[in-house]
Amino acid sequence: MTPAPPPAPLQIAVLGASGATGLHLVRRALERGHTVVAVARRPDRISVADQPRLLRRAADVTDPRSVDEALRDNPVVVSGLGAVGKERGVLTAGARAVVAARPERVVWLGAFGTGPSATAAGPLTRNLLRVVLRTEIEDKVSADTLVLAAGGTVVHAGPLTNGPGGASPRAVTLERAPRRLFPAPISRASVAAVMLDAAESGVSGVIVPLDS
Numbered sequence: 001m002t003p004a005p006p007p008a009p010l011q012i013a014v015l016g017a018s019g020a021t022g023l024h025l026v027r028r029a030l031e032r033g034h035t036v037v038a039v040a041r042r043p044d045r046i047s048v049a050d051q052p053r054l055l056r057r058a059a060d061v062t063d064p065r066s067v068d069e070a071l072r073d074n075p076v077v078v079s080g081l082g083a084v085g086k087e088r089g090v091l092t093a094g095a096r097a098v099v100a101a102r103p104e105r106v107v108w109l110g111a112f113g114t115g116p117s118a119t120a121a122g123p124l125t126r127n128l129l130r131v132v133l134r135t136e137i138e139d140k141v142s143a144d145t146l147v148l149a150a151g152g153t154v155v156h157a158g159p160l161t162n163g164p165g166g167a168s169p170r171a172v173t174l175e176r177a178p179r180r181l182f183p184a185p186i187s188r189a190s191v192a193a194v195m196l197d198a199a200e201s202g203v204s205g206v207i208v209p210l211d212s
Contacts, residue, residue: 011076022080026046043058105202112158174206
């Protein structure tokens, strides 16, 4: 059987590109042959070597106009955005600005055990997240809701680690997510791979990344 051809190269905007997950998204997208528009408050902090397919743009999610300008002419947006310090509403502001820019595809990073995946995670995880995330939960759920209402994809990952990616990271639907006492940790590298798979395939809704 002839193997399927690789996906056609895309132009992908990465929001939160200077963060831990955002950097994985930038590097892996470049490895896959895509053109990457790396968006961050401080583009100079995006620690990826300059190359022809990497463009850096400055934007602040609390300034929708700057996000609109940064995302202009980008059909696909993937977000590694996370809450920063004590700032509240960052994720909701980012989701609202991205949706307003009207890209063709949005892939958003969420947290397993919040919003749509709360029931799948079970009561122990839900209670733990209430303690750990506190006010951030409301922000995450609000952002997820905006992205899903716009037809986007939300990737509900378990606790993120900085370890190497799994050999064959994949995504499953909420219904097929493993039932555990606590969600399994997953590397940022694996999450980035699953998010880019979703960007390439155009799948929508809530998906759960697994290391293998």
